[in-house]
Amino acid sequence: MVRPTMEDVALRAGVSRALVSLVMRNSPKVSDVRRAAVLKAAEELGYSPHAMARSLASRTSTVLGVMVSDLHNAFFAEVVDGIDEVAREQGFDIIINTGGRSPARERRALESLQSFRPAGLILLSPVVPATAISKAAEQLPIVLVARPSRVSTVDTVNDDGEQGARLAIDHLVSLGHRRIAHLDGGEGTQAGPRRRGYVAAMEAHGLTPQVVSSEYTDTAGARAIRSLIESGTLPTAILSCNDFNAVGAISALEDAGLRVPADVSVVGYDNTSLAALRHVSLTTIDQPRAEFGRLAALALLQRVRDGRTEPVRHLLNPSLVVRNTTAPPGGLR
Amino acid sequence: MVRPTMEDVALRAGVSRALVSLVMRNSPKVSDVRRAAVLKAAEELGYSPHAMARSLASRTSTVLGVMVSDLHNAFFAEVVDGIDEVAREQGFDIIINTGGRSPARERRALESLQSFRPAGLILLSPVVPATAISKAAEQLPIVLVARPSRVSTVDTVNDDGEQGARLAIDHLVSLGHRRIAHLDGGEGTQAGPRRRGYVAAMEAHGLTPQVVSSEYTDTAGARAIRSLIESGTLPTAILSCNDFNAVGAISALEDAGLRVPADVSVVGYDNTSLAALRHVSLTTIDQPRAEFGRLAALALLQRVRDGRTEPVRHLLNPSLVVRNTTAPPGGLR
DNA sequence: TTGTAAGCGTTATCAC
DNA sequence: GTGATAACGCTTACAA
Secondary structure, three states: OOOOOHHHHHHHHOOOHHHHHHHHOOOOOOOHHHHHHHHHHHHHHOOOOOHHHHHHHHOOOOEEEEEEOOOOOHHHHHHHHHHHHHHHHOOOEEEEEEOOOOHHHHHHHHHHHHOOOOOEEEEEOOOOOHHHHHHHOOOOOEEEEOOOOOOOOEEEEEEOHHHHHHHHHHHHHHHOOOOEEEEEOOOOOOHHHHHHHHHHHHHHOOOOOEEEEOOOOHHHHHHHHHHHHHOOOOOOEEEEOOHHHHHHHHHHHHHOOOOOOOOOEEEOOEOOHHHHOOOOOOEEEEOOHHHHHHHHHHHHHHHHHHOOOOOOEEEEOOEEEOOOOOOOHHHOO | OOOOOHHHHHHHHOOOHHHHHHHHOOOOOOOHHHHHHHHHHHHHHOOOOOHHHHHHHHOOOOEEEEEEOOOOOHHHHHHHHHHHHHHHHOOOEEEEEEOOOOHHHHHHHHHHHHOOOOOEEEEEOOOOOHHHHHHHOOOOOEEEEOOOOOOOOEEEEEEOHHHHHHHHHHHHHHHOOOOEEEEEOOOOOOHHHHHHHHHHHHHHOOOOOEEEEOOOOHHHHHHHHHHHHHOOOOOOEEEEOOHHHHHHHHHHHHHOOOOOOOOOEEEOOEOOHHHHOOOOOOEEEEOOHHHHHHHHHHHHHHHHHHOOOOOOEEEEOOEEEOOOOOOOHHHOO
């Protein structure tokens, strides 16, 4: 169980260690015979380079660290796909760690990631305080995804939540809705912009906003609907803070004998795989997740390789995905 | 942007590099005064140990590599939680990489993980050929989760799919169902045991198995139901190969004007977060996912630290979670 | 084109 | 307790 080293390969191929090193980094200045011999020896020994030793010696790193705040959320999986795509193209490896939505655990994940001395770090929706981030940013380039920041040393990639909410409201208004409530995400990341966008869009249409306090879960969505029904203030359409909340809302509406979308229309946010299920078929707002990842990786590489120092702020446009939970009000369809 | 080293800390604290090293590994044989001085200097400099250099020098690794075949599947997130829990307890760090369900990408992920020379590797439902796994197992300890293996050098952690299917059938039979079809997972991992368990359980009850070819997606589940309806062979109950398939089946049943569970009962498999949504509320088979992770990490640590060499094969018991998609047949409820 | 030797940041083995 | 010094596996001038 002891892994072969360059020395072993060199011995077996009858060359020096340095030459093996050249072959491994496929330098052009190695004769074909020697190269073949080295490759053969490496193959036979099952040798593969030791990334840490390499990075130590070369004083460079081809590793990008990725901190995923919540592995349970498929949202991040697609962002990672985007990161992975760009990183691989550019010859970088990624290592992932997860924070489990707990600041303490996330802190540990960050430290662990940094102990590998990666070229840079991409943080997906981190929950640690901003000071922890700016402190880390003193040591290496950092890109934040799905979390805004004013720290001038970090880049950010976000979706324009205000515009997303506006798209949803415009859609509902164009269907004929006038009374549209927003089930608010409370403290959740991105809840602020979505709420502001909702209020602004309603007012732009001359309508009265109705913000209902809720959370990013299906039970919270159901609870909010029940309170609306009890207070007799149920509108004809709902904009939920995310897809889970929307599914909870739909289920509570159906429990109350109301039909979606005939009696009430519902719009989600995020276009998770849940929304696409035919059983749900939720009208929702899509964020270009893989693009988030690609831009984040690109931003990091610009700092790492091209030495960029001014921060970049990507604000991506979400889009509306119309499915089967929205229709004109009052069953007019 | 240049990270401080032990040398810097030593200089600042007015001690030798070796002493700093001792403090960092909190050795008991350092005077309190010196320790405090070193810690203070490290803090001021923002110093944290260099994991790669440490591992290189100590010829040991406190890193566990985790390959997640599909980050989009929340199933793995909980397994990772279990791994993380045990690893942290025992002073190990984990680094994650993903294979995106593509053998080529997975191979790359495996190589990348190995280049960090981790103490061992945990592979979650890998799709690479068995030979690739046994080759890797020559270099370091490997544990496979959700994929069986006969390679004597690797440990495995799986759920007992046959028993899971049996639990579902026993439940349906006890409700009074006699005609129960299985929507089969085809080539998918774990589809085999579930199918065998279904057939065996049906025969044990003196019933005729009805296996319908399908896949692990909601559209496939819907398609299978439509074909059953068209052929006039729709039974009173369905055991799906997984939750997605079950949700697709439910949706197709409702589209056809049938009620679930009044007209047809449906059981899923996996107890994903989807099943728990109140809008779905699916009766399903639960696998102890976090336990998978814990056992996998423990198995790895036994090899790494205690030098165990005989393989272990964990086969965990699934359990039945009854929700609202199962009832006695014929709307007798 | 190939080999030699000096590091990279750390731990480990000794002396003191 | 504390401090030199030799590894660890690799890269990289610099020589040959």
